[in-house]
Amino acid sequence: MDYKNVQPLADFDWSAIDKKEDVNTEAVKKMTEQYEQSFNAITEQQVVEGTIVSITDREAVVNIGFKSDGVIPASELRYNAELKAGDKIEVYVESQEDSNGQLLLSHKKARILKSWERVNQAFENQEIITGYVKSRTKGGLIVTVFDNIEAFLPGSQIDVKPIRDYDIYVDKNMEFKVVKINHEYKNVVVSHKALIEDEIEAQKAEIISHLEKGQVLEGTVKNITPYGVFVDLGGVDGLVHITDLSWGRVSDPKDIVELDQKINVVILDFDEAKHRIALGLKQLTPHPWDALDASIKEGDHIKGKVVVIADYGAFVEVVPGVEGLIHVSEMSWSQHLRSAQDFLKVGQEVEAVVLSLDRDQRKMSLGIKQLMPDPWLAIAEKYPVGSKHNATVRNFTNFGIFVELEEGVDGLIHISDLSWSKKIKHPAEFTKIGEKIDVVVLEVDAENRRLSLGHKQLEENPWDVYESLFTVGSVHQGTISNMNDKGATVTLPYGVEGFAPMRHLEKEDRSKARVNDVLDFKVIEFSKENKKIIVSHTRIHQDAAEGDRVKSENEESKKERATKKTVKKINDTLEKTTLGDVFADLKEKLEKGE
Numbered sequence: 001m002d003y004k005n006v007q008p009l010a011d012f013d014w015s016a017i018d019k020k021e022d023v024n025t026e027a028v029k030k031m032t033e034q035y036e037q038s039f040n041a042i043t044e045q046q047v048v049e050g051t052i053v054s055i056t057d058r059e060a061v062v063n064i065g066f067k068s069d070g071v072i073p074a075s076e077l078r079y080n081a082e083l084k085a086g087d088k089i090e091v092y093v094e095s096q097e098d099s100n101g102q103l104l105l106s107h108k109k110a111r112i113l114k115s116w117e118r119v120n121q122a123f124e125n126q127e128i129i130t131g132y133v134k135s136r137t138k139g140g141l142i143v144t145v146f147d148n149i150e151a152f153l154p155g156s157q158i159d160v161k162p163i164r165d166y167d168i169y170v171d172k173n174m175e176f177k178v179v180k181i182n183h184e185y186k187n188v189v190v191s192h193k194a195l196i197e198d199e200i201e202a203q204k205a206e207i208i209s210h211l212e213k214g215q216v217l218e219g220t221v222k223n224i225t226p227y228g229v230f231v232d233l234g235g236v237d238g239l240v241h242i243t244d245l246s247w248g249r250v251s252d253p254k255d256i257v258e259l260d261q262k263i264n265v266v267i268l269d270f271d272e273a274k275h276r277i278a279l280g281l282k283q284l285t286p287h288p289w290d291a292l293d294a295s296i297k298e299g300d301h302i303k304g305k306v307v308v309i310a311d312y313g314a315f316v317e318v319v320p321g322v323e324g325l326i327h328v329s330e331m332s333w334s335q336h337l338r339s340a341q342d343f344l345k346v347g348q349e350v351e352a353v354v355l356s357l358d359r360d361q362r363k364m365s366l367g368i369k370q371l372m373p374d375p376w377l378a379i380a381e382k383y384p385v386g387s388k389h390n391a392t393v394r395n396f397t398n399f400g401i402f403v404e405l406e407e408g409v410d411g412l413i414h415i416s417d418l419s420w421s422k423k424i425k426h427p428a429e430f431t432k433i434g435e436k437i438d439v440v441v442l443e444v445d446a447e448n449r450r451l452s453l454g455h456k457q458l459e460e461n462p463w464d465v466y467e468s469l470f471t472v473g474s475v476h477q478g479t480i481s482n483m484n485d486k487g488a489t490v491t492l493p494y495g496v497e498g499f500a501p502m503r504h505l506e507k508e509d510r511s512k513a514r515v516n517d518v519l520d521f522k523v524i525e526f527s528k529e530n531k532k533i534i535v536s537h538t539r540i541h542q543d544a545a546e547g548d549r550v551k552s553e554n555e556e557s558k559k560e561r562a563t564k565k566t567v568k569k570i571n572d573t574l575e576k577t578t579l580g581d582v583f584a585d586l587k588e589k590l591e592k593g594e
Helices: 026-037 107-125 193-208 375-382 463-469 538-576 579-591
Strands: 047-055 059-063 070-073 088-095 103-106 128-137 140-145 149-154 173-182 187-191 216-225 228-232 237-241 262-271 276-280 301-310 313-319 322-327 349-358 363-367 388-397 400-406 409-414 436-445 450-454 475-483 487-491 497-501 518-527 532-536
Touching (some): 047 107, 070 103, 140 173, 140 187, 187 193, 375 409, 409 436, 497 518, 532 538
Parallel strands (some): 497 532
Antiparallel strands (some): 088 103, 216 228, 262 276, 301 313, 349 363, 400 409, 436 450, 475 487
8 A cells, every 4th residue: 555645634633642531421322222222122031033144063053133143052953954054943042141141042942832832722722733653651652742742642542442552553643632731740641532532423413413213223233331232323322221132131231242243223212412322122022021921810820030039029030021029928928037038049940829910010929938838727736725846946026036836837935935933134145046946835826827935834833832932031042143223133042033122232231232242131022923032131130130139128028027026925925914024934934944
């Protein structure tokens, strides 16, 4: 350059070269503001769009319109090998300026945030999305949706029918609906089944709209359950309940139909709103009651098979679809009712008598006891009053024991007829159910089918002997076996029980007698009719004390009477003789040594 021809500025202030001026002038501030406004307003932790300035193997420079460019690792762009300089991408602003003054950006986080936004939108709007089945896991499949969101596809949500092999879906693209999102754990659950169900529901609505009650359709047995059979009617399923499979009783639907079997069914009912269809199979055949032999009448003997047993009776199938009930009361002549299981079993072949038949109501009552003679017709001859028998204890009541003499013949032993001497509060104290017991017939009521029985009558009445043994005033040794507020039960000789009132249990030392004490008791009351003996321990020492007192009083009375007699004699003598005569008489007696 030729500096000879360069001329200095005419208006340059050379004197200001050495002067220091304040850089924070208004002009500088204004210029800075204008500079700052020339860039985009950037907020941290938000997603913005940027332009790739350059890409290397290690990093990519991205311009987002800020005062400096940002750098992101090249690994975040490897998912798309076609990205190049000049392409637009979304980035997440982590920080406007780090410790080195560098703008920090992340393309990976931007993709994740955008993907979550799309997942939430798909869930809220029930959109159909496409995903890639990445791998199999326990209970289902792992699916990638929106490029980088991993979702779980449960095995039950793959298809409407059960899926046994999950591997056939791996490495395939499928359509889904987002059915659940857990934001706390960042979990997403998708369903392919939901799409199929939507299509099926639409088909069901179309099919059901053309259905009519009573319409007969052909279907395929799709599923068999304990309560019925599901039949595919060509896009919509209907249920044949187990009770509508056959006029007879069905224990297992598999006995009637098989899977994939083609059957004709009749529409019994349907609900368009709930897409439920009730089907019937037995309704396609005549009711067995309509075909029942017209010659069957009351009193006839018929055969059948026990199909159901309840506590109150058993149902017998005469022909398939026609059943009769044998009530438990018609199984035995016994008045002591038992459970039907004691007489019959399911599957048992039985013969019965028709007791009632109502073809209109389709009801039949049967009986099996009628096949045997009624034992009560000759009860008086077989069990006369006074006859002795061996019976089986069947039941207890508070007032006695029901025993069975033979099948159909029961009798009652009243609690008062169990023992002559023991007071029994409950029959269970005397015997047990199922045990044998000897009885004597006391009374026969054939009309009402009642037998009054006794047990104690098998022995002589000991109270005839007790009457002379436990006389009032007699003393016996006894043991206190039980006590209550009123008194004590005392076991006397020969096992006889007496009762001592509380006031009669005081000992001589004024202490009270206790349970298991062995003491002497005096009989103060005896009742043969009521079988009652009242005894007293207190009366013994009271009577002894009274006896001593009376004896003492008697001896004193004798002395007093003797003294009075002597005095009277002296007085009588004094009246007849003088004092000298008395002394003379005494002198004479002294001399004689009297």
